[in-house]
Amino acid sequence: MKYISLLPDLQSQVGHILDYHLALKEALARRGYSHEAWVPRACQIDLPASWSKLLLNPKRLYCNSRAHFLALQQVADPQNSILFLxxxxxxxxxxxxxxxxxxxxxxxxxxxxxxxPLQMKCHGKLHALAYKFLRLKADLTFLTDSELLAEQLQSVLHQKLTVVPIPHGQPRTDKKFPKESHLIYCWWPGGATRPAKGLKHICHLSHLLAEHEAPIRLIVAKNSQAKGVIASPSVCFIDDELSREAYEMWMNTADITLLPYDPQVYGAATSGIFVEAISAGKLPLIHRNTWMEYEAKKFGLRELCIDWESPDILKQIEQIWQDREVKKQLKNMQQHYRSYHCIEKFSDVLESCHS
Known part of the structure; x- marks a missing residue:
């Protein structure tokens, strides 16, 4: 059996796309399955040998339809191939x-x-229509990585979804950047500094750090300064696009991971960074009414949800960092995440979908 990942949006290392499909490739190899991927011709990153630049402009239906047709024609054994999106x-x-x-x-x-479905056009009804068309030519299997999403999507798509682990959360290096031991390093990860990731809350935090003394060092991408993050001695700006090694080094260096994600977008949607932070034993601070809160509550970690608009947020961060009970519960959550959100478990669940 061969799996073919279709990655029409892969352009750079920003985001999870590359890491996810490298993890998929590894999970499939454990079962003896081969894997390749089709990516846009404009993709500028180094790719595995089995990945091909076959897709065109993802915003033009005709161009990409033709590219898909030509790529599909090259598949030697379609009946023993799975297209993975x-x-x-x-x-x-x-x-x-x-x-x-x-x-x-x-x-x-x-x-x-x-x-x-709330983030989809017409609340998922157009996706359901697209799937009716696709079923004319293909057998469809539906997956998701969130129990909450599985419930929401099933009511719209009228289709059962299998919940899979998030496979790219395991740390691969223990290297760190130099740091000052008396400071609490708080990292807002990722180069995509957009509102849905909590930009306004990070701006609020940077304003407070510029006005008040606190043993906190805020780590953010350089492009956030043009979006309202205030520069001060308490703020460290790093590259927008990090290599995988540099990303993991910052994860290892940080004491706290800041994830004030918008509940409207992430109420049921997962965060790979949250999984990575927990797996690395890092303390994530999160927003209420998100999938992350749903997960934290399973382990008695309601304290991870803080008031991001509070004028006392700096004090909140210090207090939660010093809370021994929180760190104890975090350790339990880390052990569970490392055993569930891993390549082995991902491979097992994918294999079960064949039966």
Missing amino acids: EHFRLIDLFALFWGLVFQKHRWKIWLLHRYS
Whole structure:
């Protein structure tokens, strides 16, 4: 069996796309399955030898439909191949359908949903329509990485979804950057400094650090300064796009990971960074009414949800960092995450989908 990942949005190392499909490749290899990926021709990062630049402009339906058709024609054994989509939009589904229309064989497509129907056009009704078209040419299997999403999507798609672990959360290095031991290093990860990731709360935090003394060092991407983050001796600006090694080194260096994600977007959607932080034993501070809060409550860690708009947020951060009971519960959560959100468990769940 061969899996083919379709990655129409892969352009750089920012985000989870590359790491996710490298983890997928490793999980499949454990079962003796081969893996390749189709990425845009404009992709500028180093790729595994089995990955090919076959996709065109992802915003143009005709161009990408033709690219899909030509790529599908090259597959030697379609009946023993699975097309795997994990980061896709509505236009990608219709492009894939038109690429399949003139194919002779029936295909298998696995689709991993990451976002709530509330974030989709027409609350998922157009996706449901796209799947009706795709079923004319393919057998569909639906996956998600969130129990909350599985419930929401099932009511819209009228389709059972299998919940899979998040496989790219395990640390691969213990290297760290130099740091001052008397400071609490608080990192807002990622180069995509957008509002849904809690930009306004990080700006608020930077303003307080500029006005008040606190044993806190805020670590943020350079591009956040142009979006309202205030520069001060308490703020450290790092590169927007980090190599995987540099990313993991900052995860290891940080004491606290700041994840004030918007509940409207992340009420049911997962955060790979949250999984990485827990697996690394780092204390994440999160927003109420998010998937992260849902997970934290399982381990009695309600304290991880803080008031991001409070004028006393600096004091809150100090107090939670010093809370021994929180660190004890975090250790329990770390052990569970390391055993569940891993390549082995991911491989097991994918294998179960074949039966």
